[in-house]
Amino acid sequence: MAAHTSQSVAKAAGDDVENDVAARGRSRRTDSDSGNRGGSRGAKGASGLRRALGTHWYAWAMVAPVVLVLGVIIGWPLVRGIYLSLTDANERNVSRTIGVRHIEATYEFIGLDNYVDVLSDPVFLQRLVWTVVWTVACVSITFTLGLALANMLNREFRGRAAYRMALILPWAVPGFVSVFAWRFLFNRDNGILNKILDGGGIAAIPWLDDPTWAKFSVVAVNVWLGVPFMMVALLGGLQSIPGELYEAAEMDGASAWQRFRHITLPGLRAVSMTVILLSTIWTFNMFPVIFLLTRGGPGDSTEILVTQAFREAFVSSPRDFAGSATWGVLILALLMIFALVYRRSLRKQGEVW
Amino acid sequence: MRRGIAATALVATLALAATACGGDDKDAAGGSKAGGELSGTVTWWDTSNDAEKASFQKLAEAFTAKHPKVTVKYVNVPYGDAQNKVKNAFSSGSEAPDVIRADVGWVADFASLGYLDEVPAETAKKIDAEFLSQAAASGKYEGKTYAVPQVIDTLGLFYNKKMLADAGVQPPKTLEEVKTAAAAIKSKTGKAGLYLRGDDSYWFLPLIYGEGGDLVDAKNKTVTVDNEAGVKAFKTARDLVTSGAAITNATDGWTNMQTAFKSGEAAMMINGPWAVADSFAGDQFKDKANLGIAAVPAGSVKAGAPQGGHDLAVYAGSKNTAAAHAFVEYMTSQEVQVQSAKELSLLPTRTAAYDQPDVKSSEMVQFFKPAVDKAVERAWIPENGSLFEPLKVEYTKAITGASSPEDAAKAAGVEFRKILKGWK
Numbered sequence: 001m002a003a004h005t006s007q008s009v010a011k012a013a014g015d016d017v018e019n020d021v022a023a024r025g026r027s028r029r030t031d032s033d034s035g036n037r038g039g040s041r042g043a044k045g046a047s048g049l050r051r052a053l054g055t056h057w058y059a060w061a062m063v064a065p066v067v068l069v070l071g072v073i074i075g076w077p078l079v080r081g082i083y084l085s086l087t088d089a090n091e092r093n094v095s096r097t098i099g100v101r102h103i104e105a106t107y108e109f110i111g112l113d114n115y116v117d118v119l120s121d122p123v124f125l126q127r128l129v130w131t132v133v134w135t136v137a138c139v140s141i142t143f144t145l146g147l148a149l150a151n152m153l154n155r156e157f158r159g160r161a162a163y164r165m166a167l168i169l170p171w172a173v174p175g176f177v178s179v180f181a182w183r184f185l186f187n188r189d190n191g192i193l194n195k196i197l198d199g200g201g202i203a204a205i206p207w208l209d210d211p212t213w214a215k216f217s218v219v220a221v222n223v224w225l226g227v228p229f230m231m232v233a234l235l236g237g238l239q240s241i242p243g244e245l246y247e248a249a250e251m252d253g254a255s256a257w258q259r260f261r262h263i264t265l266p267g268l269r270a271v272s273m274t275v276i277l278l279s280t281i282w283t284f285n286m287f288p289v290i291f292l293l294t295r296g297g298p299g300d301s302t303e304i305l306v307t308q309a310f311r312e313a314f315v316s317s318p319r320d321f322a323g324s325a326t327w328g329v330l331i332l333a334l335l336m337i338f339a340l341v342y343r344r345s346l347r348k349q350g351e352v353w
Numbered sequence: 354m355r356r357g358i359a360a361t362a363l364v365a366t367l368a369l370a371a372t373a374c375g376g377d378d379k380d381a382a383g384g385s386k387a388g389g390e391l392s393g394t395v396t397w398w399d400t401s402n403d404a405e406k407a408s409f410q411k412l413a414e415a416f417t418a419k420h421p422k423v424t425v426k427y428v429n430v431p432y433g434d435a436q437n438k439v440k441n442a443f444s445s446g447s448e449a450p451d452v453i454r455a456d457v458g459w460v461a462d463f464a465s466l467g468y469l470d471e472v473p474a475e476t477a478k479k480i481d482a483e484f485l486s487q488a489a490a491s492g493k494y495e496g497k498t499y500a501v502p503q504v505i506d507t508l509g510l511f512y513n514k515k516m517l518a519d520a521g522v523q524p525p526k527t528l529e530e531v532k533t534a535a536a537a538i539k540s541k542t543g544k545a546g547l548y549l550r551g552d553d554s555y556w557f558l559p560l561i562y563g564e565g566g567d568l569v570d571a572k573n574k575t576v577t578v579d580n581e582a583g584v585k586a587f588k589t590a591r592d593l594v595t596s597g598a599a600i601t602n603a604t605d606g607w608t609n610m611q612t613a614f615k616s617g618e619a620a621m622m623i624n625g626p627w628a629v630a631d632s633f634a635g636d637q638f639k640d641k642a643n644l645g646i647a648a649v650p651a652g653s654v655k656a657g658a659p660q661g662g663h664d665l666a667v668y669a670g671s672k673n674t675a676a677a678h679a680f681v682e683y684m685t686s687q688e689v690q691v692q693s694a695k696e697l698s699l700l701p702t703r704t705a706a707y708d709q710p711d712v713k714s715s716e717m718v719q720f721f722k723p724a725v726d727k728a729v730e731r732a733w734i735p736e737n738g739s740l741f742e743p744l745k746v747e748y749t750k751a752i753t754g755a756s757s758p759e760d761a762a763k764a765a766g767v768e769f770r771k772i773l774k775g776w777k
Contacts, residue, residue, distance in 0.1 A: 091466060096444050098467055099670030188602060189609055189618070209551075209603040211755045297552070298603035299750030314437055316772055317462050317739040 078332075085114055085325035091318035107322070114326040123308070128334075131284060131304040134215075138222045138283045139276060145223065146230025147272075151264070153231070154238045171228035179292040182221045183208075186293075211301035214294050218302050222289045226282075230275055237271030238264065273346055280342075281335055305331050392422035393673040395680045398439065398450040400432040400663070404631035408696045416683050423676050432456075436738060443468040443668060451671040452680055455500060457491035457662045458737040464494035465735040470667040470674055472498045476682060487730055488702040492664045494733070500664035501685045502702035504693065506625045507728035508559055508658040509721060510647045513637055516542060516620040517645070524621075524647040528563065528589060531621070531650050535598035538620050548610045548619040549593055551601035551752040554744035556623060558659040561586035562729050563652020568740055569769065571732035575777040578744070579766030582654075587751040587758035589652060594752055603749050611635075623649055625661060629698035629717050646720045660728035662702070694718050700725060736772050743768030 053060065087107045095105035118124050153164060170178060185193050186207035194204040207217050241263065249259050287306045290296060296303035296311070303311070305327065313324030395416075401409050410427045417425060428450065430438055436459055442449040443463070455463060463469050472480070477498040480489050484502055492500035512524050520541040522534040535546020550556040561567065566582025569575065577583065593599040600619060602609045611628065613619040615635020624632075629644075638644045649658045665684055667677040683689065690701035691709045698717035701707065712718050731737060744765050751761035770776055 091440070091444070096467075097446050097670070098443070099446070099668075099672070101467075101669070103467060183605070187605060187609070189600075190612060206603075206753075209601075209753055211753070214603075294604060297746070297749055298753045299755045300746045301750075301755060311742070315739070315742045317436075317440075317736060318466070319440070 081325045082329055084322055085329045086111060087322050088113075089322045089325075090320050094321060110322075114322050115330070118323070118326050118330065124330075127303055127305050127308050130215075130302070134219065134222075134302075134304055135280055135283045137219050138226065138286075139279050141219070141223050142226040142230050142279060143272070143276060145227050146234050146275075147268075149227065149231045150234035150238055151260075153235055167231055168228045170225055171232075175225060175288050176292055178225060179221060179289055182217075182224075183293055186217055208294055209298055211298060214298055214302050218290055218293055221293060222283065222286060225289065226279060230279065233271055233275045234268060237268045241267035277339065277342055280338065284335060284338075285331065305334075390422060391420045391676040391679055393676050394424045394426055395452060395673060395676050396426040396428060396450040397452045397680065397684075398428050398430045398435070398454065400430055400435045400454045400456070402432065402627060402631065404634065405627065405697050405699075408630075408693065412689050412692060413680075413684065416680055419683065420676070420679065423680070425680065439463070440466075440468075443670070446670050449668050449670060451673055451677040452665055452667055452684075454503065454663050455666050456738070457502075457660070457664055457733075458731065458741075460492055460500045460664055460666060461494045461733050462735040462738055463666065464497075464499040468669055469499040470669040470671065470678075472501060472667075472681075473678055476501065476678070483704060484702050485704060485725070487660055487725070487728070488662060490730065491660075491662065491733060492666075494735075500666035501681050503663050503665050503685050504626075504690075504699045505660065505662035505702050505725055506627060506700055507660055507721065507725050508556070508623050508625050508649050509724055510621055510649055511614065511624050511628065511632065512621045512645045512647065513614070513617060514643050514645045515637075516544065516617060520620070524645060525650050526648070526656070527651045528560075528593065531593070532596055532598040534621075539597065542620075544617060545597075545600040545613070545619040546621060547593065547599040548613045548622040549590070549599035549601045549752075550606040550610050550623070551590075551594075551749055552603050552606035552745065554741045554748045555659065555661075557586065557590065557744065557748045558729075559623060559649040559657060560589050560652060562657025562659070563650070563654060564589070565652075565654035567729070568744070569732055569734075569773065569776070571734055573777070574773075574775070576766050576769045576773065578769055579762045583765070584759055584762040586652070587748070587761045590748065590752050591754065591758055595754070601752055603753055626699050626717060626721050627697075630696075646717065648724055657727075657729045658724065660725065660730050662700075734773075739772050740769060743772070 086109055088110050089105075089107040093105060093107040096103050149167060153160060153167070185191050188194055188204055188206050188209055191207070193207065197203070197205065206213055208214050245263050245267075246259055249263060254262070284304075285306050286304070287310065290302055290304055290307050291310065294302045296307045309324050309327035309331065312320050312327055397413055399406065399409050399413070406429045410429070413425050413427050417423060435453075436456070439450075439453055439455070439459075440463075443466075460469070471477075472492070480492065480498060480501060485505060488502035488505045489498075492498055492502055510524065516538060517524060517534070520534070520538040522537050523530075525531040525534045531547055538544060538546045558568075561578070561583060564582040564585045566577060566580060566586060568578045570577050594601055600613065610619075610622055610624070611631055614622045614624075615632060615637055617637045622628075632638055632644060633641055648656050650656065665681040667674055667681060671677050685702065687701075687703050687706050687709070690703055690706045691711050693699045694701050694706065694715055695711040698715055698721075700718055700721050701712060706712055707718075707722060747756070747761040747765040747768075750756040750764075751758050756764070
């Protein structure tokens with residue numbers, strides 16, 4: 001019912017929903033957080049701010065170091081990155097110190113030229129299209145497999161712990177190790193996959209040498225790496241659904257599919273929305289899988305936006321820092337737009353975020 | 354990436370602060386020349402491959418015998434990552450090596466960024482007098498000498514004598530002959546004729562030289578990779594693979610090439626002296642006499658292979674430049690060069706080294722020396738190294754059929770002009 005109400009409200013007045021949700025959300029938040037919000041909005045005025053500070057000074061004191069650290073390791077580089085993207089900084093004109101000699105920076109502010117360059121280059125669109133395809137393919141396959149495996153593991157059977165261990169293993173192995181292992185498996189001439197196919201009388205597949213197969217391969221490896229996380233998260237979600245619901249549904253004569261459709265899926269909604277969002281952001285920026293498996297190749301067919309940004313900054317000489325920063329800012333902007341749209345659509349469905 | 358830059362900047366600043374404090378007393382204490390005797394630590398980043406590195410480490414550490422107070426710290430950096438690693442280390446100044454082994458194509462780049470310490474005037478004079486002139490040219494940038502040539506090389510055609518004899522063919526002199534030889538090898542032994550490396554554009558150079566072309570014309574500031582000869586070279590590469598004369602891979606090309614050649618899966622490959630030591634380790638070459646080497650096959654115009662090699666250079670920010678230069682001098686001395694020629698079949702850069710019995714008796718050196726004399730000198734411009742990356746993308750695309758030879762040549766031209774701003 002709640003969903004219906006907020007949906008109709010959303011239609012009536014978009015802004016009201018925001019307040020509505022904020023209010024509902026706030027009631028759940030901790031004290032320090034609501035104080036923060038009230039203060040920053042300035043709704044209660046200066047005296048309100050002072051009162052909030054006075055009441056919650058300890059909270060502020062505890063938060064301060066974190067804010068400071070975040071500011072230094074995220075805020076400052078971010079601001080600097082945005083600034084660099086508006087300049088013509090490259091390896092030849094940034095400041096550097098060679099022994100006792102210090103060379104001053106000579107790069108200049110050039111406005112939005114870098115953005116115009118990147119966006120008017122057909123390469124950007126090519127990379128963006130493949131990045132989106134790659135993200136959607138990886139996330140949807142990973143989620144489906146993770147859900148199926150979680151459901152299978154969410155019942156009593158002999159050796160359950162062993163299965164769980166085996167399925168979580170890919171997650172425990174360091175990413176670059178798995179990717180290099182896969183690279184050996186995929187090797188066309190000496191790889192084990194083609195040796196197996198050969199045994200079955202099937203011609204060798206150019207896993208990493210053909211653009212289409214290479215795309216298939218990177219997706220396969222990323223799915224392999226991503227499924228354990230999905231599975232564990234969804235398994236946790238499954239275990240939080242009360243068993244009574246299933247019992248009651250069974251009494252009412254609901255089929256297995258109906259139970260899955262009407263109890264499991266709605267019950268998992270909060271968890272799945274979170275993991276899908278996380279997984280999308282991770283996959284969108286999944287540098288190691290692509291870089292280590294194919295280096296963006298063959299040619300540039302598996303290059304995604306982040307690997308392209310790396311290429312700009314670290315492969316050609318002089319390294320184009322400004323160009324790379326531009327790619328970085330664009331990637332960040334795309335992800336932020338995605339997160340906002342996603343959040344909005346969730347809100348329309350009545351999810352509290 | 355954004356974070357990377359800023360973090361690098363931050364690290365650089367911190368490192369600056371740290372070195373600024375520690376710099377002076379280090380020079381005095383660990384300093385270079387106390388009473389004429391060298392001391393301190395020299396860190397050397399070597400890029401030689403797995404088959405070569407043990408030998409180089411031994412040679413490097415033997416420097417201590419001459420200068421007991423100098424410690425040599427040998428670090429092997431895989432060639433593929435080296436250019437980046439060196440740049441990161443040099444630009445941040447922290448953990449930077451004192452001496453690097455730089456591909457001849459990197460020297461101008463590093464020198465133009467101010468990373469390299471000029472070679473002492475005496476040594477520079479010696480280089481002009483005692484070294485092969487093409488090798489000496491690679492260490493210079495804008496008239497100054499920044500690096501001492503350690504080894505020189507070029508590409509040649511490696512072949513398996515027994516496999517060619519079994520198929521009843523002679524070592525091919527042109528790419529056309531490669532095709533007929535490959536067909537004969539295939540029908541007689543079932544194996545591939547040639548392994549053509551498809552994931553590294555350095556191996557594309559003999560093809561473009563063979564058609565009478567080049568990547569760029571540095572004198573006239575013109576990009577030439579996309580002219581008629583360039584297109585033809587991309588066509589030739591594609592044709593070798595589609596006709597079945599050559600096998601290739603888009604990834605792990607070095608390992609796959611060496612495996613295929615050493616195990617007799619491919620009868621021929623195009624490679625340089627640095628592959629000799631590793632090839633001898635393979636089953637097919639237990640009898641060293643089975644390895645044959647010939648000039649790279651000619652295209653429709655001529656046979657041409659690029660001049661390559663490695664130079665040793667000293668980091669401008671090194672705290673121990675005197676010892677570092679002495680180390681470079683030692684590593685490029687005649688005795689060391691003769692040793693590496695003897696053990697690894699690498700080509701010396703000193704003219705006189707070729708008169709030494711150990712060098713004279715090395716069949717590989719004897720083959721490669723005339724090849725080097727005829728090798729095509731590349732344009733020693735700072736952008737030299739960066740041209741290979743976009744070229745690799747297009748070369749791989751052409752060779753795997755992901756794009757047509759014409760498109761590949763055109764796209765390479767576009768990328769080259771982005772790197773070489775203002776060139777035609």
